[in-house]
Every structure is written in C-alpha cells, then in structure tokens.
Amino acid sequence: MPTVTSHDIYEAVQGIFQSMLGVNPQLVSLEQEDEALHNQGIAAIVGYAGESDGSVIFTCSLELGTILAGLMLMEEEVDPESEDVDDAVGEIGNMIAGQLKNLVCEGGDEVQLSIPVIVRDGNYRLSVPSSYDRWRLTCFHIDGAPFYVEMVSSEPLE
Amino acid sequence: MSINVLIVDDSSTMRKIVQRNLKQTGLDLGEIFQAGDGQEGLAVLNEQTVNLVLSDWNMPNMDGLGMVQAIRANEAWNHIQIIMITTEGGEAKVQEAVAAGANGYVKKPFTADDLEAELASAAA
Numbered sequence: 001m002p003t004v005t006s007h008d009i010y011e012a013v014q015g016i017f018q019s020m021l022g023v024n025p026q027l028v029s030l031e032q033e034d035e036a037l038h039n040q041g042i043a044a045i046v047g048y049a050g051e052s053d054g055s056v057i058f059t060c061s062l063e064l065g066t067i068l069a070g071l072m073l074m075e076e077e078v079d080p081e082s083e084d085v086d087d088a089v090g091e092i093g094n095m096i097a098g099q100l101k102n103l104v105c106e107g108g109d110e111v112q113l114s115i116p117v118i119v120r121d122g123n124y125r126l127s128v129p130s131s132y133d134r135w136r137l138t139c140f141h142i143d144g145a146p147f148y149v150e151m152v153s154s155e156p157l158e
Numbered sequence: 159m160s161i162n163v164l165i166v167d168d169s170s171t172m173r174k175i176v177q178r179n180l181k182q183t184g185l186d187l188g189e190i191f192q193a194g195d196g197q198e199g200l201a202v203l204n205e206q207t208v209n210l211v212l213s214d215w216n217m218p219n220m221d222g223l224g225m226v227q228a229i230r231a232n233e234a235w236n237h238i239q240i241i242m243i244t245t246e247g248g249e250a251k252v253q254e255a256v257a258a259g260a261n262g263y264v265k266k267p268f269t270a271d272d273l274e275a276e277l278a279s280a281a282a
C-alpha cells in the first residue's frame with residue numbers, strides 16, 4: 001500500500017483549486033496544528049472505505065467558503081447561509097478525497113467514497129479511534145485566508 | 159443539428175460547472191437538462207430527446223454506472239453518447255464504465271479543454 005506524503009496532498013489541492021476555481025493556494029505548513037482549526041465556520045468530511053479506509057476533512061471560514069462557492073459558480077453574490085455554499089464546499093472535499101484515495105490505494109478502485117457531510121459553525125473537537133492515529137494536517141491560504149486539509153488513514157502517512 | 163444534453167450530478171455546483179465548460183466547447187448546443195441522480199436522469203430521458211449525457215459516478219439512489227447500464231439496456235437510447243465525469247479515476251473504473259457502455263471518461267478536477275478533447279474523441 002503506497003503512503004500519501006504531504007507533497008501528494010499539496011499537489012492534489014493545487015490541481016483542484018487551479019482547474020476548478022482558478023486560484024492558486026499557497027502552502028503554509030505541513031504539520032503545525034492551528035488552534036483555530038476547528039473553530040472555523042465550515043467543514044466537509046468525506047470518508048472512504050474498502051481496501052484502505054479513513055477520512056478527508058476540508059475546513060475553512062464561512063467567509064472563505066462563500067468566496068470559494070462564488071468562484072466555482074462564477075457568481076458574485078452568494079448567500080453564506082445558502083445550500084450553494086454547503087454544496088460547493090462538499091464538492092471540494094469530494095474532489096480532494098477522490099484524489100487522495102487514488103493515491104492511498106493505487107488507482108483507488110478498491111476504495112469507495114462516502115457522500116460529503118458538512119459541519120457548520122465550528123467549535124468541535126476532532127477525535128479519531130486510536131487504531132487510526134495516522135493523521136496529517138496541511139494548511140494553505142488564499143490571499144491570507146487559511147484553509148485546512150486533514151487526512152486520517154488506516155495506512156501509514158509519511 | 160444542435161445537440162440536447164443531460165447533465166447528471168448530485169452536486170448542483172458541479173452541474174453548473176459542467177454546463178459552463180460545455181458552453182465553452184463550441185458544440186452546437188440545443189437544450190440542456192439537469193438531474194441530481196441516475197433515477198432522475200432516466201426520468202428526463204423518458205420525457206425528452208437527449209443526444210449526450212454527461213454523468214457523475216457517485217450519486218444517491220442510482221449511481222452513474224447503474225444509469226449507464228439502464229440506458230444501454232434500452233434500444234431506443236442506443237444513439238445517446240455518454241461521458242462520465244467523476245472523481246473515480248482508477249483504470250479499473252474506467253474499464254468498468256466503458257464495458258457498461260460509456261463512450262468516454264473525464265476525471266475531476268477537469269478543465270473545459272479536457273471535456274472538449276473527450277467529446278471529440280468519443281464522437282470520432
């Protein structure tokens with residue numbers, strides 16, 4: 001089973017943001033946990049299961065989530081409370097999880113993705129069963145606004 | 159002759175992105191229909207004349223593969239071109255979709271150029 005490196009996560013995120021949103025996120029850090037992480041406004045959680053299993057979590061402020069929805073929809077005015085924001089953030093999580101599961105399980109064919117689950121209003125604590133302690137956090141920013149990609153895996157993460 | 163297109167994806171955001179990219183391809187487009195899953199997609203095909211289906215794979219109720227199989231089981235829909243647009247990027251998945259009767263395959267994330275190239279090769 002191949003390992004997923006921070007660089008893999010970085011490349012997957014870059015590719016998605018460049019081609020689907022037309023923006024170029026900057027990498028902030030590969031390891032450091034940010035205190036504000038789970039106080040952010042919106043998160044998309046996408047599980048995967050099969051030959052290998054785990055979760056991918058995309059987290060950002062509601063403000064940035066609304067901007068990202070606007071970029072995807074090419075609409076200037078998006079209501080932060082609307083389902084459009086949930087749907088767009090969920091689809092970003094879905095695409096990131098899709099790319100990473102293809103890496104964690106070569107080709108990804110033996111791994112199924114869950115539907116994206118959206119968490120709003122933050123302030124939660126993420127806890128993972130101790131047998132699944134392979135956890136990786138990658139932080140990015142777009143024009144100074146941070147977002148986070150977390151991966152929890154049954155396989156070692158490099 | 160302009161072509162009528164059905165876009166099937168459970169994400170409304172993705173349906174809009176596919177529609178936008180489709181309009182950039184220079185195809186002579188007629189009507190564009192949308193559906194949120196395979197069952198809704200088949201319901202549209204029962205009501206409308208559609209020449210091209212662009213479908214996601216992972217969807218509730220009926221997934222994209224189930225819908226491709228249902229389309230190919232109906233002779234009246236033999237003429238319909240089907241392109242899968244999905245995060246399911248593995249080679250075995252591509253083969254499975256083609257074996258079920260899909261004419262092409264675009265992996266998410268994608269650009270308008272990716273879609274145009276796949277439409278051209280599926281039509282060739």
Ligand SMILES: [Mg+2]
Nearest residue numbers: 168214216217
């Ligand atoms: Mg889907």
